[in-house]
Amino acid sequence: MAQSGAPLSTLLQKGRLRARQTTDLADVAAAQALRALAFGCDDADALDALCTHILVENIETGAILCCFRMLCLNGSTLSQSYSAQYYDLAALSLFEGLMVEMGRFCTHPEHGNDPDVLRMAWGAMTAYVDAQKVELLFGCSSFTGTEAAAYLDSFAMLSERHLAPKRWFPRVKAPDVFRFAAHGLRKPDLKRGMRAMPPLLRTYLMMGGWVSDHAVVDPQMNTLHVFTGVEIREIPAARKRLLRAVVG
Secondary structure, X not given: OOOOOOOOOEEEEEOXXXXXXXXXXXXXXXXXXXXXHHHOOOOOOHHHHOOEEEEEEEOOOOOEEEEEEEEEEOOOOHHHOOHHXXXXXXXXXXXXXXXXXXXXXXXXXXXXXXXXXXXXXXXXHHHHHHHHOXXXXXXXXEEEOOOHHHHHHHHHHHHHHOEOOHHHOOEEOOOOEEOHHHOOOOOOOHHHHHHHOOHHHHHHHXXXXXXXXXXXXXXXXXEEEEEXXXXXXXXXXXXXXXXXXXXX
């Protein structure tokens, strides 16, 4: 919980780190600058003005170490999401609870492996989800590059263990996709598959997350991405305790 006297936008504050939510234009511009640094290209779109942005920063220096954005949606507004540009989400539009699209998650290249920064980010996400009473968290999880060959064990693992429930299944919409679940990929090497899995997706999976049966090829961002969903009520109890322990 935010410390007494901290700004109202603060979600968490621990030691040298603070996570806060913002819609301030200067903060959004700072998040876009970090995204450009992390993704290697300019990254801004119309959704930035509609989202709440979460920044993890060093209190002493003011440096932004991690950022992501959250967009609250329901079944009738799901088509406004970033993910809906690439996936047919007609089935998911029947979901009755509040949904949040979590997007543009990135860390500063010099701090990407700092466990304190990542814990703060996930703690902030948990605080936001709890405060808004969110029932489904979703987004696009990206593999670096557009060649699937480097990730065949990961995709085989997703196909074997983590496909979306039929009632929420995301269908193909993008013109260029890799249908990994239809490829009959080899039995996955689980260690190799998990090692090649993007860290964000790995965390989603540990929370009971599920994915689409295909990956979208995105040459503009130089990624392969899969639709990813996490139903909050399905998160394992032990994982919920760990996430909420950060919130305190």
